[in-house]
Amino acid sequence: MAEHDSDREDREPDEKGVPFDEAAAWAAIVAGYGDEPPDPPGAKPFKPVEDLALPAMEGDDTEPDSGAAEEQVPAKPLGSSVSFAPGVGPRDYTAPEASEDDFDEDDEGHFVPPEPPPLPSADTTARFAWLGVVGGPILLLLAVLLGWDMTWWLATLGIGGFLGGFVTLVTRMKTDDDEDGDPGRGAVV
Numbered sequence: 001m002a003e004h005d006s007d008r009e010d011r012e013p014d015e016k017g018v019p020f021d022e023a024a025a026w027a028a029i030v031a032g033y034g035d036e037p038p039d040p041p042g043a044k045p046f047k048p049v050e051d052l053a054l055p056a057m058e059g060d061d062t063e064p065d066s067g068a069a070e071e072q073v074p075a076k077p078l079g080s081s082v083s084f085a086p087g088v089g090p091r092d093y094t095a096p097e098a099s100e101d102d103f104d105e106d107d108e109g110h111f112v113p114p115e116p117p118p119l120p121s122a123d124t125t126a127r128f129a130w131l132g133v134v135g136g137p138i139l140l141l142l143a144v145l146l147g148w149d150m151t152w153w154l155a156t157l158g159i160g161g162f163l164g165g166f167v168t169l170v171t172r173m174k175t176d177d178d179e180d181g182d183p184g185r186g187a188v189v
Contacts, residue, residue: 125168132165 039045122130140158143150 126172129165129168129172132161133169134165136160136162136165 136158139154139161142148143154143158148154
C-alpha cells in the first residue's frame, strides 16, 4: 500500500476528465444569487422579527403561520424599545427625601458627614512657584502661536520659570518622617 501511494506523490492529478468551465460556474453563481437554499429536513424555521422578544412555547415545532401558534402567544412581550418624551425618563427620577418615619427602632439614622476643613492658604513662595510652573510653558506657547521672535530673555523666562518653580515645589514637599506611628497597626477604632 505504501509503495502504491509513493508513486502518486510525484505525479500531477489526472486532468483528463471533464474540463472545468469557469464561465459556466460564474453564471450558475450569479443565477442563484439571492435565492435562499432550502432548509435541511427536520430544521425548525426561524421566528419572525416581531416574535423575537416572545418566549418559546412548548411544542412550538409548527410553522409560525399556523392558527395554533397564534392562540399561544402571550399578550405582553418580554422586552421592547421604550422611548420617552423629552424631559421625562429614567434619569429624571428623583428619590424622595428621607424622613424620621422611614427608620425603625433598630436603625440609627442616616450618616451626615461633617464639614471638611478649609483648604490651607498658600504662602507667597508656593504661589510664585506655581506661577512659574504654569506660566512658563504658557508664555512659550503664546510666543509660538503669536509669532513673536524667540529672544534670549523670553526663552530664559519661560524655561527658567518652569524649572525654578518645579524645583521649588519638589523641595518644599512634606516628608512622612514627621509621623512616628506604625503604619502596619491596622485600623484604629
